[in-house]
Amino acid sequence: MAAEDRPADVLGPAAREAGGRIRATLAARFRDLDLAEDAFAEACVRAAQTWPGEGVPRDPAAWLYRAAFRAALDQRRRQAVRLRLQPDPPPPSPTAEEALVDDARLIPDERLRLIFVCCHPAVAVEARAALTLKLVCGLSTAEIADAFLIAEPALAQRLVRAKRKIAEAGVPFEVPSPDGWAERMDAVLSTLEIAYAKAHADAAGAGPHAGYAEEMLRLTALLVQLAPEDGEARAMAALVRYAEARRPARLDDTGAMTPLSEQDPALWRRSLILEANVHLAEAERLGAQSARALNAAIHGVWCSRRSLSDPPPWRRVLILYDAMLERRDDVVVRLNRCVAVAEVKGVDAGLTELSALPGPGLARFQPYHAVRADLLRRAGRRAEAAEAYTCALDLAAGPAERLWLERMRRQVAD
Amino acid sequence: MQYMLLIYEDESVFASTGDQAAVMDVVGKHMALSQSMGAALVNGAGLKNTDAATTVRTGAGGKQTLHDGPFAEAREQLGGYYLIDVPDLDAAIALARQVPLYAQGAIEIRPLLTHGEHKNG
Numbered sequence: 001m002a003a004e005d006r007p008a009d010v011l012g013p014a015a016r017e018a019g020g021r022i023r024a025t026l027a028a029r030f031r032d033l034d035l036a037e038d039a040f041a042e043a044c045v046r047a048a049q050t051w052p053g054e055g056v057p058r059d060p061a062a063w064l065y066r067a068a069f070r071a072a073l074d075q076r077r078r079q080a081v082r083l084r085l086q087p088d089p090p091p092p093s094p095t096a097e098e099a100l101v102d103d104a105r106l107i108p109d110e111r112l113r114l115i116f117v118c119c120h121p122a123v124a125v126e127a128r129a130a131l132t133l134k135l136v137c138g139l140s141t142a143e144i145a146d147a148f149l150i151a152e153p154a155l156a157q158r159l160v161r162a163k164r165k166i167a168e169a170g171v172p173f174e175v176p177s178p179d180g181w182a183e184r185m186d187a188v189l190s191t192l193e194i195a196y197a198k199a200h201a202d203a204a205g206a207g208p209h210a211g212y213a214e215e216m217l218r219l220t221a222l223l224v225q226l227a228p229e230d231g232e233a234r235a236m237a238a239l240v241r242y243a244e245a246r247r248p249a250r251l252d253d254t255g256a257m258t259p260l261s262e263q264d265p266a267l268w269r270r271s272l273i274l275e276a277n278v279h280l281a282e283a284e285r286l287g288a289q290s291a292r293a294l295n296a297a298i299h300g301v302w303c304s305r306r307s308l309s310d311p312p313p314w315r316r317v318l319i320l321y322d323a324m325l326e327r328r329d330d331v332v333v334r335l336n337r338c339v340a341v342a343e344v345k346g347v348d349a350g351l352t353e354l355s356a357l358p359g360p361g362l363a364r365f366q367p368y369h370a371v372r373a374d375l376l377r378r379a380g381r382r383a384e385a386a387e388a389y390t391c392a393l394d395l396a397a398g399p400a401e402r403l404w405l406e407r408m409r410r411q412v413a414d
Numbered sequence: 415m416q417y418m419l420l421i422y423e424d425e426s427v428f429a430s431t432g433d434q435a436a437v438m439d440v441v442g443k444h445m446a447l448s449q450s451m452g453a454a455l456v457n458g459a460g461l462k463n464t465d466a467a468t469t470v471r472t473g474a475g476g477k478q479t480l481h482d483g484p485f486a487e488a489r490e491q492l493g494g495y496y497l498i499d500v501p502d503l504d505a506a507i508a509l510a511r512q513v514p515l516y517a518q519g520a521i522e523i524r525p526l527l528t529h530g531e532h533k534n535g
Contacts, residue, residue: 122503169525170415172502180504 007051010060015044018061019138020222021107024114025065026072028173033117033135033163035072043067065107111136112226113173119188120171127162128187129195130155136222137215147212148198185227189236189292192219200243213247216240217272224279231286234279235293241276242299245269256403261312261343265305273303291328294320314343331357335371347379366395370405382412416456416526417506419496423519424489425463436516443514444494451498451509458496490519497526 019040026036043064057063118131130148133139141159145152165171176184196216220237227233249267252258280300283293298320301313318340324333334357342350354372362368373388389409397405428437448455464484471485472478484491496513500506503523510521527533 120503122507169523170417170503170506172504174502174504176504180508 007048007056010056011044011047011051014060014064015040015047016138018064018107020111020114020136021109022061022065022068023135023138024110025107026068027117027135028108028110028113029069030072030076031173033166035075037135039068039072039075040064042071046071062106109226110173111222113175115188115223115226116175116184117166117171117173119184119191120166121184121187122169122171123162123165124158125191127158128191131159131162132191132219133195133212133215134159137219139212139215143212181230182232185230185232186290188223189232192216192223192236193239193292196240196243213240213244217244229286231283231288232290232292234283234286235288235290235296238276238279238283239292239296239299241272241279242296242303245272245276245303251400254403255400256407257398257400258404260302261314262308264308265303265310266307268303276300276303289327291324291333294324294327298324312343314340318344331362331365332367335367338375339371342375342378347375350375351379364395366392366397369395370397370401373405373408377408377412385412415502415506416497416499416528417503418524418526419458419498419506419510419513420492420522420524421494421496421513421515421519422490422522423493423515423517425491425493427516428463440514440516447509447512447514448496450512451496454498454500454505454509456497456499458494460494461492463493464491493519 022043023036023040026039027033030036046067047060047064051057114136115132118135119128123131130144133144133147134141139147141156142152145155148155175181196213200213217240220233220240223230223233224237245268246260246263248269249263249265250258276296277300280296283296298317301316301320305313318337321333321337321340325337334353338350338353338357341353351372354368354375357368369388369392373385373392376382376385376388386409389405389412393402393405393409444460448458467482467484469481469483469485470478471481496509498506498509500509503525506523510523513521
């Protein structure tokens with residue numbers, strides 16, 4: 001017992017830190033996500049009631065696990081009685097010896113199973129990330145609703161529906177077999193990628209996504225730790241780290257965004273870049289060749305820049321975008337490739353590529369107008385550029401990007 | 415856990431003017447699949463085309479009407495099913511992936527209500 005610790009200061013962090021592991025273990029054991037969540041919540045309530053009187057336990061996580069486990073058994077027994085079925089015999093109480101086991105040995109790590117359950121292809125796409133953040137990372141429904149910019153009741157309903165589907169459709173609490181692994185891991189990583197894109201798009205980092213970008217660092221680290229031999233998971237971990245490393249340089253003093261090629265590498269978080277380099281090297285060793293892995297490689301090329309006096313690595317970036325186009329041919333990749341083409345082969349070549357982009361939906365695609373405006377400005381076509389900047393501003397842009405677009409529009413309007 | 419694999423495809427491809435060898439090929443594949451399912455297969459059947467269907471519809475107030483044809487006109491029709499008993503959804507998906515189709519279509523996987531269970535909202 002550590003008498004000097006105030007219970008209230010210990011419970012929050014302990015619950016946050018161990019919650020994912022405890023919920024995952026209970027979910028795997030009882031095959032019931034709601035039961036796992038409720039039992040853990042009950043354990044936290046009991047901790048809040050008893051720790052102030054009895055003192056903080058030596059190992060708070062182990063205490064919470066035992067209390068949650070007992071709460072889950074209790075609930076199950078009550079359910080069994082309600083159904084008039086013979087309840088399972090209660091498990092033997094923990095012995096004195098067991099009470100000395102620390103949490104790392106006591107609580108098996110079932111979080112990978114839980115992640116695969118939350119991101120199972122049978123779960124609605126729009127619920128997967130939220131479910132993962134809630135059950136594995138312990139974010140509250142309110143926090144997730146903030147991050148995804150949806151109303152809390154709507155999100156709560158989505159979560160309820162997803163959990164019911166998992167229970168009723170018989171989604172297994174298992175890691176997939178080797179022949180299904182790649183497809184299922186892809187479903188997990190795509191879920192995280194989409195969720196992260198939302199966080200990354202918020203350049204200001206002051207919005208509700210900021211804290212949850214940090215959560216993506218933790219979640220990808222966890223995934224790599226649980227599935228160390230999966231190259232795609234490594235690529236995802238690298239991708240998030242490179243992108244987060246640059247966050248401090250993404251805004252200038254006025255709060256406007258700074259384009260990647262103009263960011264001062266001295267402001268980037270070196271420690272994250274070094275971590276990302278390790279993950280990317282592992283991804284390559286493990287043979288990861290997806291569009292995601294190439295995207296991570298592109299980020300890696302940018303983050304290898306040490307100062308603004310180094311020439312921007314556009315040639316290498318273009319080669320990687322060419323390779324990426326063979327794997328993921330969509331408008332986002334093509335648009336990014338146009339930017340690289342304009343740098344390597346000249347603005348006119350970039351504009352030619354841009355005009356060849358497939359039409360439908362493009363008019364409503366904000367990044368298209370932003371890129372087009374920039375290329376027109378550099379080609380000296382000022383009136384057209386001003387018009388394109390206006391189009392980009394009319395479509396939803398974040399505050400940092402607005403400031404930058406407005407500044408650019410003033411340049412061509414003068 | 416028991417699941418129904420509901421087979422939806424465009425039944426017009428099986429019309430007599432179609433390629434009979436290809437139809438027989440699909441039938442052969444169904445027989446092979448039934449064999450390979452072993453104990454997982456509870457039962458299964460193909461359904462006659464929807465022009466043999468009759469629908470009894472019960473409307474508000476219990477008023478019943480009878481009409482010729484399937485309950486809903488769609489591009490793809492329910493053409494057969496397998497009832498299987500497997501450990502979990504992943505096992506059901508693995509079998510659903512093996513269900514042969516003439517060209518394209520969809521297999522809907524529906525868990526059966528178990529004894530004492532009720533439909534809820």
